[in-house]
Structures are given as C-alpha cells and as structure tokens.
Amino acid sequence: MGFKIAIAGATGNVGREMLDILAERGFPADTVVPLASRRSVGQDVSFGDKTLKVQALETFDFTDTDICLMSAGGSVAKQWAPKIAAKGCVVIDNSSAFRYDADVPLIVPEVNADAVEGFTRRNIIANPNCSTAQLVVALKPLHDAARIRRVVVATYQSVSGAGKEGMDELFAQTRAVYVADPIENNKFTKRIAFNLIPHIDVFMEDGSTKEEWKVVAETKKMLDPKIKVTCTAVRVPVFIGHSEAVNIEFENEITADQARDILREAPGCLVVDKHEDGGYMTPYESAGEDATYISRIREDPTVDNGLNIWVVSDNLRKGAGLNAIQIAEVLVNRGLISPKKQAA
Incomplete structure (x- = not known):
C-alpha cells in the first residue's frame, strides 16, 4: 500500500513542479491531494496523466495523510504546519518559516541526509532557500576533500524565485520595451527587463538583504x-534557473583538476567544464533538469588553496520541488515512516 500525499500551495510554480516531479519519479503514493486557498478550490492541476481538483487547505482533514509537501509561503506555514504535524502528518516545508x-x-539529501531523523521532534522538515540548495550540493564534496574556510558567492537569481508574479512582470516589461509602452514595477523595486537588481528580500541592519x-x-x-560565508544576491532577467559565481578558500591544497574529478563523482552534481566557446552551463539550459551543474572550475591565484566555480540549477526543481520530494524519498527509503492506512 502506498502513501497519501498532500501538496499545499499546489497552484503555485513550485506546487505544480512538485506534482510533476512526484509523477516523474514514481513516488509510492496511492493518493495525491492538491491543496490551496479557498479561492482556488475546484481548479484543475495535472498529476502525470491525471487531472486533480484542488481542495481547500483550511478544511482538509490530515488525519490519514502521511506527508504534506508545503509551498504556500511563510505565513501560511507558520499557521498550518504545526497543526498538520500534530495530526501525525510529516510536513516538508519549502518556506523559511522553520529553517532556523x-x-x-x-535538509539537502546529498549533503546531510542523516539529519532527517530529527524530524520526530516536531514532525516538520525544512527545505532550504533555492540559492542555498544548489550551492551546498556543490560545496559538500569539496569540503569533505579539503575543508572549506571561506566562501564568497554572488548569485544571479531568476524571476521565478519571486513566484508567478515575478515571471509575469518580466514578460510584461519585456513586451513593453519592444512596443514602447510604459513600464510598470509592481513585484520588483526597479525595472527587471534588460536590467539587474542587487536586492532580494528585505534589507537588514548591517546592509545585507534577508536573502x-x-x-x-x-x-x-x-x-x-565554522565556514565563513558572504553573499551578494542579485535578481536577473531570466525566467527559470539560478546561477552563482563562487569563490572558495580551503584549509588544504586542492587543484582545479582534483576538484573537477571530485565533483564528477559527487551525488547531484554534473560537471560541464570545457575550456572552449559554449563549454559551460547557463540557466536556460538548466531549466527542467534535476542536476546541479558546475562549470568554469579554476584555481584562484590570489589566495592560498583557492578555487572559482560557476554553479547553475533549476531553482524550481533542485531549489524547491525536487529537493522536497528527495527528502520524502529519504523518509520512505530509510523506513522512517509507514503509510497510515497500512499501519491501521
């Protein structure tokens, strides 16, 4: 007997990706229930070759549900995740509400899968920020090999990280440029079409942004x-796929060739690193793919034991939906949960 899975936030970008990925990976679910706010009730969503009707999160009974994949935003998660967890349903939440x-x-399964066993304390597991997920997938095998001391990362984050509204705004502004219409900023603080915005999330007291x-x-x-990390997060006019320029300083010596070999064997990583025109990955090519791609691997001569790498991944998949489902697979494959109906 399979599991009963609920998707909270099923009508959003990430919720739809979760439904697609569950079907693609053949997750052992007998029942999949899409949930959203009351205004979306009755809306159709796709699950494999099936069409499912959205139900209301507010009135759904989680008593016999095994896992709730939640991508409904932080405020919804804070309100509902503890209530759902109290029903014996494991919540895997994509928001920042419980990460800290x-x-x-x-959890990122390629990085710290063993830590998943701590879910029993609150029956909640947190999915990381989309830009962090791909970063740590690339850093983990290098850290194991040579011990990372410091990381300097600049992110180039697609508008899908800001949801459907962000994608719509990029489309509308791009069209407006070509037809000479007025350009309106609604989702972003400045024009995003043919522009970059060094500002994601709110500003903090030290001048950093929350992102x-x-x-x-x-x-x-x-x-x-112990790792020292500093980041500059930038929104770019790309629909899907986050990119990162990463500078890494290690305690121990590591060459670019050694790093390349390590990353080729690392789970979740795919090295595309030819020193020729087009011999690297771009966010456009990562869209719809599961891997974290690493390119432009080279030594940094300005510091001892330094490397530069370029990291690209589909933020809706590895950065969100795929990672959440991989967490659910860890729970199932390690026997940490059983279907409630079967247990009954």
Whole structure:
C-alpha cells in the first residue's frame, strides 16, 4: 500500500513542479491531494496523466495523510504546519518559516541526509532557500576533500524565485520595451527587463538583504558552522534557473583538476567544464533538469588553496520541488515512516 500525499500551495510554480516531479519519479503514493486557498478550490492541476481538483487547505482533514509537501509561503506555514504535524502528518516545508529552528532539520539529501531523523521532534522538515540548495550540493564534496574556510558567492537569481508574479512582470516589461509602452514595477523595486537588481528580500541592519543572510545561515547549519560565508544576491532577467559565481578558500591544497574529478563523482552534481566557446552551463539550459551543474572550475591565484566555480540549477526543481520530494524519498527509503492506512 502506498502513501497519501498532500501538496499545499499546489497552484503555485513550485506546487505544480512538485506534482510533476512526484509523477516523474514514481513516488509510492496511492493518493495525491492538491491543496490551496479557498479561492482556488475546484481548479484543475495535472498529476502525470491525471487531472486533480484542488481542495481547500483550511478544511482538509490530515488525519490519514502521511506527508504534506508545503509551498504556500511563510505565513501560511507558520499557521498550518504545526497543526498538520500534530495530526501525525510529516510536513516538508519549502518556506523559511522553520529553517532556523533548532528542532527542525534543514535538509539537502546529498549533503546531510542523516539529519532527517530529527524530524520526530516536531514532525516538520525544512527545505532550504533555492540559492542555498544548489550551492551546498556543490560545496559538500569539496569540503569533505579539503575543508572549506571561506566562501564568497554572488548569485544571479531568476524571476521565478519571486513566484508567478515575478515571471509575469518580466514578460510584461519585456513586451513593453519592444512596443514602447510604459513600464510598470509592481513585484520588483526597479525595472527587471534588460536590467539587474542587487536586492532580494528585505534589507537588514548591517546592509545585507534577508536573502543574503539566508545563504549564510543555511550553509552554516547544513554544512559546517565554522565556514565563513558572504553573499551578494542579485535578481536577473531570466525566467527559470539560478546561477552563482563562487569563490572558495580551503584549509588544504586542492587543484582545479582534483576538484573537477571530485565533483564528477559527487551525488547531484554534473560537471560541464570545457575550456572552449559554449563549454559551460547557463540557466536556460538548466531549466527542467534535476542536476546541479558546475562549470568554469579554476584555481584562484590570489589566495592560498583557492578555487572559482560557476554553479547553475533549476531553482524550481533542485531549489524547491525536487529537493522536497528527495527528502520524502529519504523518509520512505530509510523506513522512517509507514503509510497510515497500512499501519491501521
């Protein structure tokens, strides 16, 4: 007997990706229930070759549900995740609501799968920030090999990280440029079409943005609290796919060739690194793919034991939907949960 899975936020970008990925990977689910707010009730969503009707999160009974994949935003998660968890349903939450809670494991399966066992404390597991997920997938095998001391990362984050509204705004503004219509900013603080915005999330007292703080805090929680991390997060006019320019300083010597070999064998990583025109990955090519791609691997001569790498991944998949489902697969494959109906 398979599991009963609920998707909270099923009508959003990430919720739809979760439905697609569940079907693609053949997750052992007998029942999949799409959930959203009352205004979306009755809306159709696709699950494999099936069409499912959206139900209301507010009135759904989670008593016999095994896992809730939640991508409905932080405020919804704070309100509903503890209530759902109290029903014995494991919540895997994509928002930032519980990432920094010491009693909630923050998981990227290729990086710290063993920590998932801590879910029993609150019955909640946190999915990391989209830009952090791909970063730590690339950093983990290098850290194991040569011990990372410091990371400097600049992100180039697609508008899908800001949801459907962000994608719509890029489309509308791009069209307006070509037809000479007025350009309106609604989702972003400045024009995003043919532009870059060095501002994601709110500003903090030290001048960093919350997005930059997330990358620092989450990398330390999942990988190693001793690593020094600094980040500049930038929104770019790309629909899907986050990119990162990463400078890494190690305690021990490591060459670019050694790093390339290590990353080729690392779970979740795919090296595309030819020193020729087009011998690297771009966000456009990563869209719809599961891997974290690493290119432009080279030594940094300005520091001892330094490397530069370019990291690209589909933020809706590895950065969100895929990672959440991989967490669910860890729970199932390690026998940490059983279907409630079967147990009954």
